[in-house]
Amino acid sequence: MKKLILALTIIVILAGFYGCQSPEMTSAKVYLQQKDFPAALQQLKLEIKKNPTNAEAYFLAGQIYGDMDSLEQMVAMFKKAEELDTSYKEEIRKWRMGKSAESLKKGIKAYKKKDLDNAINWTILAIKVDDKNIDAWKNLGFLYQEKMVELSDKGLEDSVKYYSEKRLEAYKHAYELNPKDEENARIYGGFLLEKGLADSALKVIKPFLAESKSAELNLLAADIYRHKNDTSKSLEHLKRATQLQPDNPKILFDIGVIYYNLENFDEAMNYFKKVLELQPDNLDAKMNYILCLFYAKKYQDAERELINLLEKQRDNKDAWEILSITWGAQKKTKKAKIADQIFKALSAGEKEKADELIKKLKLWE
Numbered sequence: 001m002k003k004l005i006l007a008l009t010i011i012v013i014l015a016g017f018y019g020c021q022s023p024e025m026t027s028a029k030v031y032l033q034q035k036d037f038p039a040a041l042q043q044l045k046l047e048i049k050k051n052p053t054n055a056e057a058y059f060l061a062g063q064i065y066g067d068m069d070s071l072e073q074m075v076a077m078f079k080k081a082e083e084l085d086t087s088y089k090e091e092i093r094k095w096r097m098g099k100s101a102e103s104l105k106k107g108i109k110a111y112k113k114k115d116l117d118n119a120i121n122w123t124i125l126a127i128k129v130d131d132k133n134i135d136a137w138k139n140l141g142f143l144y145q146e147k148m149v150e151l152s153d154k155g156l157e158d159s160v161k162y163y164s165e166k167r168l169e170a171y172k173h174a175y176e177l178n179p180k181d182e183e184n185a186r187i188y189g190g191f192l193l194e195k196g197l198a199d200s201a202l203k204v205i206k207p208f209l210a211e212s213k214s215a216e217l218n219l220l221a222a223d224i225y226r227h228k229n230d231t232s233k234s235l236e237h238l239k240r241a242t243q244l245q246p247d248n249p250k251i252l253f254d255i256g257v258i259y260y261n262l263e264n265f266d267e268a269m270n271y272f273k274k275v276l277e278l279q280p281d282n283l284d285a286k287m288n289y290i291l292c293l294f295y296a297k298k299y300q301d302a303e304r305e306l307i308n309l310l311e312k313q314r315d316n317k318d319a320w321e322i323l324s325i326t327w328g329a330q331k332k333t334k335k336a337k338i339a340d341q342i343f344k345a346l347s348a349g350e351k352e353k354a355d356e357l358i359k360k361l362k363l364w365e
Contacts, residue, residue, distance in 0.1 A: 055085035100130035141170035215244040265296040317346035
């Protein structure tokens with residue numbers, strides 16, 4: 001009985017502070033002070049039913065739903081409050097940002113626990129609460145990428161395509177929210193190129209190219225220009241990239257390939273040689289280097305490199321074919337014929353026959 005009298009006394013006292021409000025609003029605020037959220041929410045629901053234009057009721061209900069982690073209901077209440085009274089806009093924005101950040105953190109924790117689906121759900125919720133949360137859009141794009149890998153491993157290609165589109169959409173939103181973010185522009189541009197949209201990809205990254213210190217961005221630019229059949233521009237950006245990462249064998253290799261295709265074999269040779277200095281066992285670079293020697297008509301050098309290679313890889317049929325042609329160019333007809341026979345034997349899977357023919361050449365005795 002004493003507790004009831006005390007509660008009634010509190011309500012009477014607070015009524016003086018709250019002025020001419022409905023009993024439901026007065027009770028809701030009392031329950032809020034007592035942290036009794038379910039009771040406060042019940043009173044606010046009654047108030048909204050009686051007075052559907054009371055912006056404060058919607059605002060308070062939104063706060064309660066936020067504290068109860070019922071974020072979708074929070075968003076709905078806040079939206080209605082803003083529609084009725086724009087003075088709540090700034091405070092609602094702060095609430096949205098805070099709750100969105102909390103949801104994003106939960107998504108990150110779920111991902112660290114290898115709970116990918118839950119991580120995606122929390123991140124989507126972070127965006128529903130605040131669709132201007134750039135980090136949430138970026139994380140969602142990353143999570144969709146992870147989902148693609150998971151589904152690809154299961155052979156579910158239709159689902160992979162679906163999440164590929166969702167990934168692109170997420171990074172697009174992040175880019176549109178801040179088009180001055182170079183890293184996100186590079187990621188988004190890369191996915192546009194993956195979709196075959198070279199012009200769109202170039203438009204996204206072009207504002208950064210003149211002053212960018214990113215080798216990765218220049219590599220993307222080189223790839224875009226390659227898709228646009230602009231060899232000169234592609235080569236320009238590859239060279240910028242190698243200035244930023246002079247010991248990157250992939251960049252050096254790609255430059256070598258361009259010079260090779262331009263039939264500038266001396267330049268191509270120099271770049272493949274640099275790759276081999278960094279990666280002596282890079283077979284692709286080795287074979288391309290040998291081909292450059294051959295087409296530059298440096299037959300003896302090509303022959304020496306091929307024999308050194310074949311000493312370690314005697315079943316390399318491609319090397320035997322090139323050696324046959326190299327010997328032929330030097331009028332070493334008999335050797336060229338045997339090398340061609342070795343190439344054909346290896347191509348047919350006749351390894352023993354190939355071994356017998358190799359012995360005839362006595363290259364390493």
